[in-house]
Amino acid sequence: MTCIFCQIIKREQPASFIYEDDLVVAFLDVYPINEGHVLITTKRHEEKFCNLTENEVSHLFKVGQKILKAIHVSDIKCEGANLFLSDGPIAGQEVMHSHLHIAPRFEGDGHEVGFSHSDSELYTRNHLDTIANKIKKHIFCAVRAQY
């Protein structure tokens, strides 16, 4: 199995590195949507977001925030940013090694990221509550949100 990100982490493939520590590594996307488009990934190969450890997930986002702060103070054009993680091919995941994108955005960059809104009449409060309950009952974590 050849994973391009694992090869990058092992320095078997070139990349423009931004950051590295024991858990994660960050480098520039070779197909950036804008200048400064960074990918952050765990050093451990894991395809699915749900299989990352809680520590890996929190670290991924903490490092993501640090990198975005660095982008903001650099001279890279960045009026806002999209942080996104595509989980599974159906969601647009192209490299099967879970990773977080940080994509700087600015007025007039010509990109659109978003979803088309569904018919809100289909989603009554009752329907939304039913969906919320389907998810809520399967949330098991140390600190459970109180709603």
Ligand SMILES: [Zn+2]
């Ligand atoms: Zn990998």
